[in-house]
Amino acid sequence: MTPLPDRYCPTDGVRVPSDSLAWCCPSCHGPLDLDFTPIPASLKSLTGRVNSLWRYAETLPLPAPTVSLGEGRTPLVTLTDEVSAKLDFLMPTLSFKDRGAVLLAEVGLRAGPRRVVADSSGNAGTAIAAYCARARLPCTVYVPLGTSAKKLEQIEAHGARPTVVDGDREAAGRAARRAADEPDTFYASHVYNPYFLHGTKTYVHELWEDLGGRLPEVLVLPVGNGTLLLGAALAIAELYRAGLLNRRPALWAVQAAAVAPLAHAWEQGAEDLTGTTTVAPTYAEGIAVPRPPRARQILRAVRDSGGTFLTVTEDRIRHAQLDLASRGLYVESTSAVCWAxxxxxxxxxxxxVVPLCGAGLKSGLARP
Known part of the structure; x- marks a missing residue:
């Protein structure tokens, strides 16, 4: 097999060999990045390639896939004269998380662990369960109390074992990390594992191709753990460095006002999270993350892009979801935050461009 690139800690530079099951920096216990600098293909050379995210093979840290479900290449539709929506809920498991989950499953397949563990508020768990099923890898997904029954049903249907943790999203993460420290266990973390980010970056590569070698002036992105935003930043850097992009878009990061640790840090001009985050119930449960491990990277990416942070109230989220449905686009409430x-x-x-990340069938309408 083609060797995979090593991982490294962006904080202290500690390197982790590609064949290690270590899921974090052994020194500071933070998330890892990938030692990988791709050169994207030109528009012309993409003609006739496979109609999935794997058409951008030069930008991906893995060779041809064995567990693909045809993920990627989602439509771009107009909402207004200025705003378009990318329909990433039209994925095999009905969320954008398939972009990263397929890469995690490929890495897990190479590692051949006794089991795979993950943690999620729903969509990442369903995606990882599906791709582990495709790879014939046994999988356990730790989810917080209150996770949508429909998402739990989907995880189970794929043959994975959902484990409901009596607590919030952070409690589910702690439970998964304890399990990940057991021998012969692969932690398919969409937060700590950098392969996930290299999957989500294909969102921007698709936009660039569909818009004829350019990007919109603003990318509006929902931010909880920031995996889509950080993937977008990776792709923008790759395209710009290769001379395939004349202008880099601003990144507008959106959080629910009820759980907005990054927006609060941004308002204070901080480079990392500050103090204790106030947490209230929110329709946007998919981004209700009080302490994202990659906070520093997210804040820097938005700052470097000339972007900003925006917050939206529960009322605006609910009305945005209903408005999208009235336009024929039925998405879950978390997916409505950018339109809100x-x-x-x-x-x-x-x-x-706003992403519509998850289908409404996964959790239903937000109810007042």
Missing amino acids: AVRDRPLGGKSA
């Missing part, structure tokens, strides 16, 4: 942030916001003629 820009629906009534003057953009001054700037072009923007």
Whole structure:
């Protein structure tokens, strides 16, 4: 097999060999990045390639897949003269998390562990369960109390074992990490494992291709753990470095006002999280993350792009979900936060794209 790149800690530079099952930096216990600098293909050379995210093979740290379900290449549709939506809920497991889950399953297949563990508030868990099923890897997904019954059903249907933790999203993460420290266990973490970010970056590579070698002036992205935003930042850097992009878009990061640790840090001009985050119930449960492990990286990516942070109230989230449904787009409430942030916001003629990340069938309508 083609050797995989090593991982390294972005904080202290400690390197982790590619064949290690270690899931974090052995020194500071933070998330890892990948020692990988790809050169994207030109638009012309993409003609005739496979119609999935694997058409961007030069940008991916893995060779041709064995567990693909045809993920990627989702449509881009117009919402207003300025704003378009990318329909990433039209994926095999009905969420954008398939972009990263397929890479985690490929890495897990190479590692050949006794079992795979993951933690999730729902969508990442369903995606990892599906791709582990495809790879014939036994999988346990730790989820917080209150996770959508439909998402639990989907995890079980794929043959994985959902384990409900009596606590919030962070409690589920702690339980998964305890399990990940057991021998011969692969932690398919969409937060700590950098392969997931290299999957989500294909969201931007698709936009770049569909828009004829350019990107909108603004990318509006939901942020909990920040996996889509950080993947977007990776892709933008790759395209710009290769001379395939003349202008880099601003990243607008959106959080629910009820759980907005990054937005609060941004307001204070901080480079990392500050103090204790106030947490209230929110319709946007998929991004209700009080202490994202990659907070410093997220804040830096938004700052370097010339972007900003926006927050949306519960009422705006609910109305945005209903408005999208009235336009024929039935998405879960977390997926409505970006539209909630820009629906009534003057953009001054700037072009923007919002992602619709998860299908409404996964959790239903937000109810007042």
